[in-house]
Amino acid sequence: MIDKLELLLALAKERHFGRAAESCGVTQPTMSTSLKQLEEILGVMLVQRGSRFQGFTPEGERTLDWARRIVGDVRSMRQEIKTLKDGLSGEIRIAAIPTVLGMVAALTTPFRARHPDVRFRIVSCTSAEVLGLLENLEVDAGLTYIENEPLGKVRSVPLYHETYRLLTSPDGLFGDRDQVTWREVGQVPLCLLTPDMQNRRIIDRALKAVGTEAQPTLTSNSIIVLYTHVKTGRWASVMPAKLAETLGFSEAVRSIPIVDPLVSYSIGLVVPPREPLTPLIAALVQVAREVAPTLEA
């Protein structure tokens, strides 16, 4: 039963019988028959049948919700019992948006100092994907924006506020300033994230609010790409202050606060709304609460 629910979840993720089966370590016929059995048990069609996968029926969607919950609880149970036996151990999977990648260490380092048997897996993705991965039990926690754009069903722990800096060489446009306005930023050719990233949308929104828009000379979904370009001193960018700090640029780059208005968004840890949390996630929330004050400083 549980296994069949797991197969259903895999199918929802892959939307393809063969790949879903493979991701669960079974063959495609097993996938087919198992789902058919699940449909028989529940007495309803769950999958739209055609020559290929065509999505779920409404009953299938409801069953998916239950499956996520039940499978999640079974995993939580197993982990909790394991923790009772071995102490905190295992792996925590965290999905993080690119602009917080530099801050992940602020969470993982104190955590690991306290719980050395715990491993981490960090995946970088967009803020929308964070929520999807969390929902589908593919990660245990997320690091993302916690106030703008609807969060869906999660619990969140605030970590810090993101403010923005113009990174540019001292002899570039506005390179001699102590602060610049968003309107002025609009005049600078920038390296920016691609528009599917929320950070980019935030910047676009800030610029639009003052009646201008970005002039991207380079866009990427990778912070590393932006970083290496800016570091040359020949490209400018707008980045969260924390990120700029963490990355540490050479003297060829100045980090200039952007004001008027001061744009600020909350970043936080998001975890499933389930009660009780798994011991690993509970411990992570605990550490997040503890380090949050030190991050704002």
Next chain:
Amino acid sequence: MIDKLELLLALAKERHFGRAAESCGVTQPTMSTSLKQLEEILGVMLVQRGSRFQGFTPEGERTLDWARRIVGDVRSMRQEIKTLKDGLSGEIRIAAIPTVLGMVAALTTPFRARHPDVRFRIVSCTSAEVLGLLENLEVDAGLTYIENEPLGKVRSVPLYHETYRLLTSPDGLFGDRDQVTWREVGQVPLCLLTPDMQNRRIIDRALKAVGTEAQPTLTSNSIIVLYTHVKTGRWASVMPAKLAETLGFSEAVRSIPIVDPLVSYSIGLVVPPREPLTPLIAALVQVAREVAPTLEA
């Protein structure tokens, strides 16, 4: 996996391998091996092993909590999907304390008018047992006191307030009064519920508060026994007003309000705190909310 969790729940209920196995329709060896498998899966001992059942280990207790939740969710899922297919149908099991038994019809009748395919099973028990049965998924809802004595983890829907009447023949002690005090009630020989019933404890408490105590001439855990005795006109009792009304006594019995102080306790529907409720229970809660105002009148 699910089956093994069900077996674990049965063992917790029966505290005896053989009987637990039988209640699940399997043999005792199956019970033994299944539990051993569960222990292997989780990597910990769950049951205190000796020559006979000696309770659960701490890990076993935690696993039990999870099992209740997971098994409950699986049942909810199956019921919800069934409802999507067939509409509301199936059975609702309600545990009720004796003094509300007469009021159950006030809930079931409007419910069945709306959902004719739903059957009911009503079990009578003490208020403590109501919560145990609810916790162990042995009933779907309870009808009991909702404010005094800790309720544990349930959601409750208030239905009405219980006040108390002295039932006695017109020519019995205080039989000519329009109201009596609790102190006076203490002087009357009464038919009462046994002390394991909360209603009895409420009465005892009320009497003790005015410095007297009950003089039971007959005690029973059955309302029918009390009813038939009082009906003869030769025995007196203290009963909730609603119950006395519902039962309907002959003219040989007067129902006299007891005052000074006016003792009143809330009766309500209690359901598991799980979200979402099963469709059946959600519908029951709905009906309870609707009929509650009419009950207080």
Next chain:
DNA sequence: GATCGCGATAGAAAAACCCTATCCGCTCGC
């Protein structure tokens, strides 16, 4: 209209499951 990708189906091998029968240890009564 041939080809290819996707999922369903058939049949056999493997695994899991559950039963009967029996054993072992503890408790209680005499």
Next chain:
DNA sequence: GCGAGCGGATAGGGTTTTTCTATCGCGATC
């Protein structure tokens, strides 16, 4: 202190269930 009886564990075998390989059939695509 010893036999009886209860409670649970274990052994062995038959049956069901599961899962695999191989293959089919349907649609979409080029």
